[in-house]
Amino acid sequence: MLLEIxxxxxxxxxxxxxxxxxxxxxxxxxxxLIGPNGAGKSTVxxxxxxxxxxxxxxxxxxxxxxxxxxxxxxxKLGIGRTFxxxxxxxxxxxxxxxxxxxxxxxxxxxxxxxxxxxxxxxxEAFIQEKAQEILELVGLAEEADELAKNLxxxxxxxxxVARALATRPRLLMLDEPLAGMNPGEIQAxxxxxxxxxxxxxxxxxxEHNMQILSLCDRVVVISFGKKITEGLPEEVRANQxxxxxxxxxxYVC
Amino acid sequence: MNDVTKTSxxxxxxxxxxxxxxxxxxxxxxxxxxxxxxxxxxLLPLGISGSYYMHVLILMFVYIVxxxxxxxxxxxxxxxxxxxxxxGIGAYAAAIPSVWLHWSPWIxxxxxxxxxxxxxxxxxxxxxxxxxxYYAMGTLFLGYVxxxxxxxxxxxxxxxxxxxxxxxLFSSRTHYYYLTxxxxxISMLCMYRFEHxxxxxxxxxxxxxxxVAASVGIGERRNRILAVAFGSFFAGLMGAVYCHYQGxxxxxxxxxxxxxxxxxxxxxxxxxxxxxxxxxVGILMVIPEFFFRDLKGDLPYVTAAILLIIxxxxxxxxxxxxxxTRDRVFARHRKKKEVSPDAxxx
Numbered sequence: 001m002l003l004e005i006x007x008x009x010x011x012x013x014x015x016x017x018x019x020x021x022x023x024x025x026x027x028x029x030x031x032x033l034i035g036p037n038g039a040g041k042s043t044v045x046x047x048x049x050x051x052x053x054x055x056x057x058x059x060x061x062x063x064x065x066x067x068x069x070x071x072x073x074x075x076k077l078g079i080g081r082t083f084x085x086x087x088x089x090x091x092x093x094x095x096x097x098x099x100x101x102x103x104x105x106x107x108x109x110x111x112x113x114x115x116x117x118x119x120x121x122x123x124e125a126f127i128q129e130k131a132q133e134i135l136e137l138v139g140l141a142e143e144a145d146e147l148a149k150n151l152x153x154x155x156x157x158x159x160x161v162a163r164a165l166a167t168r169p170r171l172l173m174l175d176e177p178l179a180g181m182n183p184g185e186i187q188a189x190x191x192x193x194x195x196x197x198x199x200x201x202x203x204x205x206x207e208h209n210m211q212i213l214s215l216c217d218r219v220v221v222i223s224f225g226k227k228i229t230e231g232l233p234e235e236v237r238a239n240q241x242x243x244x245x246x247x248x249x250x251y252v253c
Numbered sequence: 254m255n256d257v258t259k260t261s262x263x264x265x266x267x268x269x270x271x272x273x274x275x276x277x278x279x280x281x282x283x284x285x286x287x288x289x290x291x292x293x294x295x296l297l298p299l300g301i302s303g304s305y306y307m308h309v310l311i312l313m314f315v316y317i318v319x320x321x322x323x324x325x326x327x328x329x330x331x332x333x334x335x336x337x338x339x340x341g342i343g344a345y346a347a348a349i350p351s352v353w354l355h356w357s358p359w360i361x362x363x364x365x366x367x368x369x370x371x372x373x374x375x376x377x378x379x380x381x382x383x384x385x386x387y388y389a390m391g392t393l394f395l396g397y398v399x400x401x402x403x404x405x406x407x408x409x410x411x412x413x414x415x416x417x418x419x420x421x422l423f424s425s426r427t428h429y430y431y432l433t434x435x436x437x438x439i440s441m442l443c444m445y446r447f448e449h450x451x452x453x454x455x456x457x458x459x460x461x462x463x464x465v466a467a468s469v470g471i472g473e474r475r476n477r478i479l480a481v482a483f484g485s486f487f488a489g490l491m492g493a494v495y496c497h498y499q500g501x502x503x504x505x506x507x508x509x510x511x512x513x514x515x516x517x518x519x520x521x522x523x524x525x526x527x528x529x530x531x532x533x534v535g536i537l538m539v540i541p542e543f544f545f546r547d548l549k550g551d552l553p554y555v556t557a558a559i560l561l562i563i564x565x566x567x568x569x570x571x572x573x574x575x576x577x578t579r580d581r582v583f584a585r586h587r588k589k590k591e592v593s594p595d596a597x598x599x
Contacts, residue, residue, distance in 0.1 A: 051464065071467035081468050089461040100454045101469040110479075113451045124451070167469050 001060075002027045002171055002202050003048070008057035010043055010225075017043045019225040021057075025171065030193065030203045032216035032233075036246050040225040041206040042084060045175055049081050050074045061171070076104060080169030084176045087160030090149035094140055097148050097159055098131040101166035131166065138162045138192065154185040161192065171202045178209045190215055213237060221245070282579060283528070294434060298427045307426050309542045311498065313534055314433040315491045318440045320518045320530030322491075325444045326484035327524065328453060329477050330460030331380075332389050335396035336515050339485045341507025343369040343492025345403060345410060348419045348502040353409070358422040362493040369489020370482050377481035381474040384463075396509060403504045415503025422497050429498050436494065440487045445527060447483060456480055517556065521563050523570025532571050 003025040010018040018040045025031045035041050046052045048059055050071045059067045066074055075081075088097050106127070112120040135141045138158045143151060148159060157177060164172055177193070178186050186209075193215060197203055205212055213219060213233040220230045223245040229236060236242055294310070301307055323336045333339075346368035347361040356364075376395060383391050404413045411417065423429055447453060455476050458466040463473040496502040514537075522533025537559070541552055567574045 049468065051467075070472070071464070072470050072472035075468055075470040083465065083468070086462060087465065089458055089465060091461055092457070096454070100458050100471075103455075103470040108451060110452065114446060116446075116450070120451075163465070163469060 001025065002062055003204070004060040005044075005048070006058045006060075008044065008047060008059065009055045010040075010047055010052060011055045016225050018047065021222065021225065021227055023220050023227070023230075025202060025204055027170075027202055028197070028200070029217045030197050030205065030215055032212050032219040033204065033206045033222060034208060034210070034212065034219060034236075035222040037208060039208075039222045039245075041208070041222055042175055043225075044222070045081065045173055045206055048074070048173065049079065075167055078168070078170035079173065080164035080167045080171070081173040082157070082160040082164050082175055082177065084179060088148045088156060088163060090147070092148055093145050094148055094151065094159055095131055095135065095144040098134055098162050098166050099127050101163040102127040102131065103167070105168045134162045134165055137165075137195075139188070154181045157181065158189070158192075165196070169201060171204065172196060174203065174205045174207075176207055176209075177205065178207055178212060186211060210237070291438075298430050306543065307430055309539060311426070311429055311433050313539050314437040315495050316515070316518065316534045316538060317531045318437050318491045319488050320515050320522075320534055321441060321444055321527075322484040322487040323515050324519050324524060324527075324530050325448060326480045327519075328448060328460060329456035329480040330384070331477060331480060332392075333481070333484075334389050334393040334509075334512055334516075335399065336484075336488060337507045337509065337511035338396040338399035339369050339373060339488040340492040340495075340511065341399060341403065341502070341504065342372055342485075343489025344496035344502040344507065345416070346489065347493035348416045348496050349409060351419050351497070352416055355420070358420055358497050362422075362490070362497065365493025365496075366486050366490035369492065370486040373485025373489075374478055374482035377478040378474075380481075381477045393509070396512060400504050400508050403507075410504075411502075413504060415501050415505070417501045419496055419500050419502060421500055433491075433494060433498075436490065440490070441531075444487070448527060452479075517560055519570075521560060521570055523572030525569055526572035526576075529570050529572045536571065 001024050003023075005021065005023045008018055008021040008023075009016065021040070021044065023031070023033065023044070033041050033044065043052070047054050048066075050066070050069045050073065054067050057067070058065065061074075061077060061079065064077070066077065069077070089100065092100060106123040108120045108123050111117070112123075132141065132144070135144055138161060140155060140158060140162065143155065148156065151159065157180070161174070161177070164174075174193070177189055181189060190211075193203060193205070205216070213236065216233055218230070219233050219236045221228050221236055221239070221242050228241045228245060229239050231239075297310070298307065319336065319340055323333065326333055326336075343365035347358075347365035350356040350364065351358065351361045380388060380391055380395075403410045406412065422432070448456075455466070455471050458469075458471050459473050459476050466476075467473060492507075518533035518537055519530045520533070521537055522531065522535075523529030537556055541555070563570060569576070
């Protein structure tokens with residue numbers, strides 16, 4: 001297992017946003033974490049990436065306990081992520097957003113950067129080239145010199161993905177990649193996510209849009225901070241508890 | 254989609270070459286002004302040797318470095334309202350061993366810079382948890398604490414009257430002129446490199462979104478501490494040099510008033526530009542000293558008026574105004590030169 005999470009609990013005051021939650025992700029899988037609004041999906045993400053401290057439970061990534069790690073340390077271990085809101089550096093251009101995200105591979109030391117050693121210049125040239133490639137991959141090459149904050153919403157989300165790819169993640173966590181997208185953009189995003197998996201990246205997706213089900217190898221459903229079911233997409237779609245969590249128990253027939 | 258994937262490197266080359274030549278041609282006005290200033294300032298002592306004006310220029314070099322160091326820290330999103338205190342830490346770290354232990358200025362000046370760096374890094378550590386207005390408030394009180402410690406320091410710091418008798422480095426003002434001029438150039442080169450390399454990119458990333466920065470491996474805390482340590486080095490260096498030049502370190506020069514003047518130089522010059530602080534110091538400090546010395550008593554009011562005018566009419570400061578003018582001139586220039594109608598974009 002690449003990611004193993006046991007008994008994850010997060011309390012905000014008296015409210016348990018995540019309550020005794022377990023999830024496992026194997027290398028090469030696409031796993032969906034779905035649930036209605038406010039179910040605790042994004043909180044799970046923020047706990048894995050160290051944005052919030054964990055109240056109880058254990059997060060193991062690639063055999064290493066990362067429960068207490070800070071966000072930048074988690075990123076260094078190969079976990080990339082996108083954000084639901086404000087996924088980018090607004091005052092950088094599209095290209096700068098991607099080049100600045102190339103921090104880890106290759107990494108330049110402060111000495112190399114300050115004195116502009118050949119190693120630093122090689123790294124920067126490599127980064128420029130790779131950043132262009134990534135922008136072409138996500139279809140933003142035309143807008144490379146545009147300020148990121150001027151992009152339309154769907155393109156901002158794609159730029160968020162491009163930034164995450166720049167860290168060369170082994171595990172990529174996408175936070176509501178489809179929210180606010182039109183049907184055409186949704187199809188393009190689904191194709192892009194499939195492409196990432198084919199490139200050997202393990203993907204964990206948080207989404208409340210059920211269209212994501214078609215993409216997933218396995219789906220975990222969360223409601224009020226608790227796991228209500230887990231299984232193949234078809235099983236989950238037919239599950240009574242899931243339907244009642246989404247639409248209320250009146251709609252269960 | 255097809256169009257995007259088709260963009261081959263060969264098709265891109267002419268545009269990148271064009272952009273490069275354009276940035277080069279956009280840079281030359283600034284470069285020529287800089288080299289002309291360098292020559293004038295390097296030769297100036299021949300004309301005004303030993304005069305009061307030389308003192309003003311030494312003061313200018315010192316404040317250009319300090320204001321720039323404040324701005325270079327601010328690119329990481331930290332608005333430090335205690336810069337005067339770091340100036341003071343450098344001064345007292347040099348003055349105390351000089352007066353009481355009779356150490357050579359060649360040791361105490363680096364000592365001042367290093368002391369400010371270490372204290373800056375140590376103090377930045379707890380402050381790295383604070384952002385925006387909370388950071389500003391925190392550092393504001395930090396400035397008061399430093400001044401209070403100095404005035405409460407008994408005989409060692411000379412209390413509120415200051416510590417006199419700091420050994421002078423040179424007997425001639427011209428030597429001080431070249432020392433501060435040289436230190437200014439080195440400091441500005443270092444700060445330019447800091448900002449215009451990946452280090453500066455990290456700082457700007459942290460300031461725009463610490464969460465996004467952390468998600469790609471740019472840690473907020475270590476970069477913010479690095480920025481403060483780096484900036485404090487130059488503030489401390491200039492504090493030490495200046496107190497050896499004046500022969501005295503006095504707490505009044507390092508309080509909130511000093512800090513506010515430094516911030517004002519930066520805002521008037523332009524906080525978003527590397528040369529903003531230097532231009533702000535030139536306009537608010539040097540021009541009044543040279544041309545309006547009779548006005549000195551009213552200077553705070555004149556300065557307040559200038560700041561208000563700038564805040565309302567050019568929020569990017571004077572450099573912002575210069576850039577706008579340059580872009581307009583270049584746009585007109587290009588319009589005349591190019592025949593193709595689709596090139597006339599802006």
